[in-house]
Amino acid sequence: MGNAALDPGALSVKNHAMLAYIIKRIVQSVIVLLVVGLVAFAMFRFVGDPIDNILGQERTQADIERLRVELGLDQPFVVQYWNFLARAAQGDLGVSYRQSRPVVEILLERAPATLELAAVSGAMAIIFGIMLGIFTAIRRDGFAANTIMTISLIGVSLPTFLIGVLLIYFFSVGMQFTLFGQTISTDLGLPSFGRGETVKIGGWSTGFLTESGLKALILPAITLGLYQMTLIMRLVRSEMLEVLRQDYIRFARARGLRERAVNFRHALKNTLVPVITITGLQLGSIIAFAIITETVFQWPGVGLLFINSIQTVDIPVMAAYLMLISVMFVAINLVVDLLYFAIDPRLRVDRTARGH
Amino acid sequence: MSNTVLSIRNLVVDIPTRHAVLRPVDNVSYDIAAGEILGVVGESGAGKSMAGNAVIGLLNRPAHISGGEIWLNGNRIDNLPREKLRRLRGKDMGMVFQDPLTSLNPLLRIGDQLTETMLTHLDISRSEAEKRAVAALEEVGIPAAAERVNSYPHEFSGGMRQRVVIALALCAEPSLIIADEPTTALDVSVQAQIIALLKRLCRQRGTAVMLITHDMGVIAEACDRVAVMYAGRLAELGPVREVIQNPRHPYTDGLMGSTPLASKGQKRLRQIPGSMPRLGRLPAGCAFNPRCPKAQDACRIDPPPTMEDGRAACLYPIEIEKKVPA
Ligand SMILES: Nc1ncnc2c1ncn2[C@@H]1O[C@H](COP(=O)(O)OP(=O)(O)O)[C@@H](O)[C@H]1O
Ligand SMILES: [Mg+2]
Numbered sequence: 001m002g003n004a005a006l007d008p009g010a011l012s013v014k015n016h017a018m019l020a021y022i023i024k025r026i027v028q029s030v031i032v033l034l035v036v037g038l039v040a041f042a043m044f045r046f047v048g049d050p051i052d053n054i055l056g057q058e059r060t061q062a063d064i065e066r067l068r069v070e071l072g073l074d075q076p077f078v079v080q081y082w083n084f085l086a087r088a089a090q091g092d093l094g095v096s097y098r099q100s101r102p103v104v105e106i107l108l109e110r111a112p113a114t115l116e117l118a119a120v121s122g123a124m125a126i127i128f129g130i131m132l133g134i135f136t137a138i139r140r141d142g143f144a145a146n147t148i149m150t151i152s153l154i155g156v157s158l159p160t161f162l163i164g165v166l167l168i169y170f171f172s173v174g175m176q177f178t179l180f181g182q183t184i185s186t187d188l189g190l191p192s193f194g195r196g197e198t199v200k201i202g203g204w205s206t207g208f209l210t211e212s213g214l215k216a217l218i219l220p221a222i223t224l225g226l227y228q229m230t231l232i233m234r235l236v237r238s239e240m241l242e243v244l245r246q247d248y249i250r251f252a253r254a255r256g257l258r259e260r261a262v263n264f265r266h267a268l269k270n271t272l273v274p275v276i277t278i279t280g281l282q283l284g285s286i287i288a289f290a291i292i293t294e295t296v297f298q299w300p301g302v303g304l305l306f307i308n309s310i311q312t313v314d315i316p317v318m319a320a321y322l323m324l325i326s327v328m329f330v331a332i333n334l335v336v337d338l339l340y341f342a343i344d345p346r347l348r349v350d351r352t353a354r355g356h
Numbered sequence: 357m358s359n360t361v362l363s364i365r366n367l368v369v370d371i372p373t374r375h376a377v378l379r380p381v382d383n384v385s386y387d388i389a390a391g392e393i394l395g396v397v398g399e400s401g402a403g404k405s406m407a408g409n410a411v412i413g414l415l416n417r418p419a420h421i422s423g424g425e426i427w428l429n430g431n432r433i434d435n436l437p438r439e440k441l442r443r444l445r446g447k448d449m450g451m452v453f454q455d456p457l458t459s460l461n462p463l464l465r466i467g468d469q470l471t472e473t474m475l476t477h478l479d480i481s482r483s484e485a486e487k488r489a490v491a492a493l494e495e496v497g498i499p500a501a502a503e504r505v506n507s508y509p510h511e512f513s514g515g516m517r518q519r520v521v522i523a524l525a526l527c528a529e530p531s532l533i534i535a536d537e538p539t540t541a542l543d544v545s546v547q548a549q550i551i552a553l554l555k556r557l558c559r560q561r562g563t564a565v566m567l568i569t570h571d572m573g574v575i576a577e578a579c580d581r582v583a584v585m586y587a588g589r590l591a592e593l594g595p596v597r598e599v600i601q602n603p604r605h606p607y608t609d610g611l612m613g614s615t616p617l618a619s620k621g622q623k624r625l626r627q628i629p630g631s632m633p634r635l636g637r638l639p640a641g642c643a644f645n646p647r648c649p650k651a652q653d654a655c656r657i658d659p660p661p662t663m664e665d666g667r668a669a670c671l672y673p674i675e676i677e678k679k680v681p682a
Contacts, residue, residue: 247458254412254453255473255524256446265472269463 025337029330034085036326040319041084044094045073047315054097088323094316098309103320107302112204113195114294114301118286120217121225125286126279129229133236134271137244138263149237152230160289164223164296168192171219191216193298224293228282235278240271277336284332288325361429361531361564362388362411362449368423369406369415371635378635380406380419382588383662390531391562393555395579395596397569397611399632403588404568408534410434411566412451413441429531447477449532450525452554455541456517460509466493466520467505470527477528492523496553515546519553526557533558534566539574551578572611576600584608587632587643589660594667604668607644642671650674 044050051067068074072083087093093103132148139145155163169175174187196212198205207213243249244267252266291303298304302321309317369381380403388394396404409415411426413433426434428448433441445451453459461469470489474480480488486505493501496519509517518538525533535554539547555578558565567579575582575596582599584592584607592605603609610628630647633639639646645655650672660669667673 247453247455248461250414251451251453251459251521251524252461253414253442254445254451255476256442256444256528257472257476258442261472261476266461266464270461273463 022338025334029334032330033326036323037085037088038081040323041081043315043319043322044084045080047313050315093320093323096309096314096317098312098314098317103316106305106317107320107324108203110300110302110305112206113299114287114290114303116207117217117220117224117293117299117301118283118290120221121228122283122286124221125225125228125232125282129232130236130275132229133233134240134263134268136233137237137240140241148233152233155226155230156234160223160227160292161296163226164219164293167219167223168296190219192219195300220293220297220299223296224286224290227289228286231282232275232279236271236275239275240267243267243270246270281332281336284329287328359390360387360427361390362566363427364407364411364424365427366424367407367410367421367426369403369410369419370422371419373418376636380588380635381410383424384585384588384590385424386583386590386593388532388564388566390564391559392581393558393565393567393579395567395569395575395582396585397572397575397582398585398591400570401632401634402585404570404585405536406588407585408451408536408566408568412445412449412534414451443477446473446530447528448530449534450528450530452518452521452525452533452535452538454537456514456521457541459521460517462509465506465508466512470505470524473524473527488527492527493520495557496520496523498523514542515550518542518546518550522550522554522557526561526563529561530563532564532566534568536568537570538567540569540571547574548577554578572600584611587638588635589643590669591644592668599667602674604673605670606648606650606674608668609674610647
């Protein structure tokens, strides 16, 4: 069973398999990016007329011809696509119709807001997700654990925008009720709109350094992180339950180790090996999910930029956002996949079922 | 017996299910003395592991002890609170499982697994525990133990890992070891070595051993006495030589026949016809009666006599004279 890893023949076969796997994954990634690029380009080229978009109503036939050549619209489709990709690879994503500024410039300006929000929600999701996952696994049949699991099911199925709206309703607008003759308000005075005050450090505008900036982060971060948190919690729980069934946990108990040592020294370590990789993947999607949260809270990040660009049919911004997100997803996917493959043969526990 | 380490009295283990209460261990009693190796043998599903797990307090829910008593070194342990029982595990009784490949935590160095066990139970310093860890590995025959303490489990072969497991089970010097099929998952070539190691260590330290196996060869090799289990009940109990040479329960006789024993010089294996009934489908009377060549009407009605008077729980035990070849 486990001796295969010690056999040098098996090892070289494994290396070949791994190389083939890496190449296959990279080729797949490139294909995905080419297709997304094609969609983005097609939007550019065929959704509305770029010349209409740029020149507006007042124009001469000469203007139109000049711009057509300038934009390369007179060239064959494939050549146009190739040029589009080449420019994108060099960081030239075109000029926003609406703001008449390079799209890259706008994206860089908006990125800190989204990244800070994603970082806070990601950290929250990981910390609380892992803690609650461990708790619900250890206290598998307890009342508290069952309650948390039930609530988490609701958390997973509630749409993000509804969570955001509910949070605003409770903690920003505030709800009042009377309990034992006392009026209690749930209003915590938390902002429901924008980033608060920000401080500029270099090209980066941060909300971490002001009180209003930190307060403004709370509700959007919860909204964005809640779903990931429940996901991580459920993942940690099921992995942990699986690990707790393993022989080495039984053997640790048979040696009379304290429950704490069994749970945290022996079980948690083994739980985190698969959890880390899958969690990494989940965090990538936080940035994509940020669109909804940013809209609900009018958070001035790239997600809100994208929504606004749809409303104003700002095709270059839409296309750039689409490509940015897909590059990010493909990159994270690739890294996580390779990580998993690299970790797998040595660290993965042999999970074949135990005999009688 | 004077220096009894483990004493099991009328042990009953129940598993409540939706339809019925299953009884994987039914009224089992035996003792093990210091330095003695008791073999527990029987087909798969006979309840051997359940009995062992009940002793060490590691029955998986919903299985639980529902009757009888377990005494360890003169103290009753079957009704101890969880935390008290945990302190006995590892310190007063240890366990070795079947599969050494999965018994060790893959992410912890074996030295750390040894020291954490000792530090849990013994009042010694960390550096003393580290010293003893090396000594414990040397004692079970791990070469270059001083370096190997820093290795991870996957760097050892199966046989070597079972040696590490034995070192772990013995490192706090318990007076009882329960070894649940310790060689079943190993290559045939190393099985005998592991059994010999277990035997040597226990003789040296005067440790009592419950050696669970379905292999009569292992019993003949290592044990002083043998308990034969069938469908949760004890069929026969006695000194190994007597039981092997003159089995009195027809099931034991059948078990011998289906094991190639060099000492008996048999050429062909006899098989016991049929298979062990599942729990909850046990026949009335003696559980072995449908497969028994000697079953009489009474065997299908009356439960077999309890083990207290004779060696075999059988209404019509095999006469000793009949076994002597003409
Ligand atoms: N959770 C369970 N539910 C029902 N029956 C079980 C359960 N666990 C074990 N058993 C039964 O208990 C009996 C004894 O099992 P075990 O002690 O492992 O046998 P052995 O170790 O002798 O092979 C078997 O018949 C098995 O099917
Ligand atoms: Mg068993």
